[in-house]
Structures are given as structure tokens and as C-alpha cells.
Amino acid sequence: MYARAVAATTIALLGTAALLLPTPGAQAAREPGERLPVIAHRGASAYAPENTLAAVDEAARLGIGWVENDVQRTKDGELVVIHDDSLQRTTDVEEIYPGRAPWKVKDFTAAEIARLDAGSWFGPGYAGTRVPTLQQYVNRVDLHHQKLLLEIKNPQLYPDIERQTLKLLGNEGWLDRQHLTGRLIVQSFSAASIRTVHELKPGVKTGLLGAPSVAELPGYATFTDQINPSYRAVSRGYVSAVHVFTGAHGRPLEVVTWTVDDADTARRVAGYGVDGVITNRPDVVRDALGEW
Incomplete structure (x- = not known):
């Protein structure tokens, strides 16, 4: 509830509510069985x-x-x-x-x-x-x-x-x-680079690396589909706050985190609800997550 309240306030303050309405209860879910x-x-x-x-x-x-x-x-x-x-x-x-x-x-x-x-x-x-x-x-x-x-x-x-x-x-x-x-x-x-990609080829899915504040997300959501932070910057609350916003292709913004190389960290960030994990040791992370 707190994340949604912050997001709604942010949109109002930035004057973008008409363009970026948060989706109630939105989560950047995968397809069934994926x-x-x-x-x-x-x-x-x-x-x-x-x-x-x-x-x-x-x-x-x-x-x-x-x-x-x-x-x-x-x-x-x-x-x-x-x-x-x-x-x-x-x-x-x-x-x-x-x-x-x-x-x-x-x-x-x-x-x-x-x-x-x-x-x-x-x-x-x-x-x-x-x-x-x-x-x-x-x-x-x-x-x-x-x-x-x-x-x-x-x-x-x-x-x-x-x-x-x-x-x-x-x-x-x-x-x-x-x-x-x-x-x-x-x-x-x-x-700026990701905005340019979106303007040149709007059909391309894009991601912004880093962990911008919730206040910045409405602007970024107009031209990106993912917010991709270091695992050190990820929390359950941050992931939930990002998921509130609708990205450039009409789906909730996703969170793909990097660079996770051990099983415990992989399971922790998966528990936060991230939408992907970037790793140098993909077999270790895949095996740790099992059917996650």
C-alpha cells in the first residue's frame, strides 16, 4: 500500500497521471509454467x-x-x-x-x-x-x-x-x-540512449540499468520496459514499487537484477519478485531456483 501511495503521489506531482496510470495489483508476471x-x-x-x-x-x-x-x-x-x-x-x-x-x-x-x-x-x-x-x-x-x-x-x-x-x-x-x-x-x-532506441524503434523492448528513485519512474516508464539494478540495490519493497508502473509496451515495469553468482542470493532476489537474474554462473543460479 505504501509503495502504491508513493507512486500515485509521484505521478500527480510530475503531472503525468493521464499518461501513466498505475495498474492496481499489477505484477510483472511470467507466462504460466515459464x-x-x-x-x-x-x-x-x-x-x-x-x-x-x-x-x-x-x-x-x-x-x-x-x-x-x-x-x-x-x-x-x-x-x-x-x-x-x-x-x-x-x-x-x-x-x-x-x-x-x-x-x-x-x-x-x-x-x-x-x-x-x-x-x-x-x-x-x-x-x-x-x-x-x-x-x-x-x-x-x-x-x-x-x-x-x-x-x-x-x-x-x-x-x-x-x-x-x-x-x-x-x-x-x-x-x-x-x-x-x-x-x-x-x-x-x-x-538518453534508451530513450533514443525507443524513439527509433518503438517495438524494441528496453531496460534502464541502475536503481532510480520511485519519483523518477514515471518519466522512465514512457520509454522503457525494465528497471535493472544491482542485486545490492534490490529489496521486496523496491521491486513492488517498480511493478506498480506501466512501461512503454503496456505491461508492468519489470526488474532484472545483476550480477548474482551464488545460490543464496539467487533465492533471495527471486523471493523479492524480480523478473530475471543476470549471472556469471547461470547453471548455479538456474539450479538454485529450480522451478521458481
Whole structure:
């Protein structure tokens, strides 16, 4: 009751009640018989080098239907899948290009990045693994019939990356009805970036990373479908407060939390009513949740 009262007051104060009426008793429920989605963070990144095709393959081997990745852009305009804005942590860029510190993704061409070893840091069995392009990545996800939670990383560094990402997704068949209704979500820490995605392609499901205050939710709900906070910021009350609001596609806002890697935390956040769990250890979380 308290969460609903706060939400209603917030809407009135912001003057958006006519656009965003909370749904009484709304919960972002799954379809009957559908298990709580477990999403492999950067692929199954506890078991294979993060954001590589090998990590996608490992998630598929484990039977995990969702993978998450990070998208950035090279100097010559290629979209690549890598988390950091620097190549230093997850490749041998210091060895191959020693004089080009701080080794930012945006300062290297796609051909230069394609030379880098993105696996040896993780283990000798992955030597020679490459940084995939987004095109390679989505095709591998499609090959395994998986679903994709795509994060636009550091959009402030890459003007118009939203339009470019959507164009590539469209070219690769990821903006058809099948993908839009259950296989694709685009998220970012940047509300402006997610708003842009929604404006360009209103059919795309979107998520805002972070834990905004309840007072901010009415504005975000006009262009996003999920609020995706760290598990450290999640509580039963916060999840309930988010669920009160109707998101951009006419359903209650969802909460997908990250990065949960142990059984106890997985069961705790599931008990709060979250709508998905992002994890480096998707098999551990899936087994902990059982039929949740």
C-alpha cells in the first residue's frame, strides 16, 4: 500500500497521471509454467572468456536461453562486443600495440582489434579467441536459438550508436516479430540512449540499468520496459514499487537484477519478485531456483 501511495503521489506531482496510470495489483508476471529467466552475463563468463563466441557457446552447452553482452564501436565504425572502453584487461593489446596506451576501443580499427587474443588472459585453452563483431555475436546467438540482452556501453563515446546498432540488428533479422516479442532486449545505463532506441524503434523492448528513485519512474516508464539494478540495490519493497508502473509496451515495469553468482542470493532476489537474474554462473543460479 505504501509503495502504491508513493507512486500515485509521484505521478500527480510530475503531472503525468493521464499518461501513466498505475495498474492496481499489477505484477510483472511470467507466462504460466515459464521459469524465472536466468541470463548469462557476458555469456557464461565464469567458464569462458567474457563477451566472446566461446562464452555464448558455453551458455548454450549449459542449456541457458538468455545471454547478455556489451556493444562498443571501433575507430572505423565497426560494432564490437566488449565490456571495457579499453582493450587492455581482456586482450593482449599491450603486447601487440605497445605504444598506443591507453588502448581505447574507439582508437583502434576493426582489423587491428581482430588481431588481438581475447582468450589467453582467461586460460590457455582459449588462446586465440577473438573479440567478436556484433554481427558475429548475434548470428551465434541465433544459431543456438538463444535470446539476447544487449547493452549499449558508453554511448557518450559513440554518437548515433543506437541507430547503428538497430540497423545491424535489422539487417541480421533481429527486428522481426519473433525477436521483438520475446528474444531481444536493449539496455543501457544511459536513459538518453534508451530513450533514443525507443524513439527509433518503438517495438524494441528496453531496460534502464541502475536503481532510480520511485519519483523518477514515471518519466522512465514512457520509454522503457525494465528497471535493472544491482542485486545490492534490490529489496521486496523496491521491486513492488517498480511493478506498480506501466512501461512503454503496456505491461508492468519489470526488474532484472545483476550480477548474482551464488545460490543464496539467487533465492533471495527471486523471493523479492524480480523478473530475471543476470549471472556469471547461470547453471548455479538456474539450479538454485529450480522451478521458481
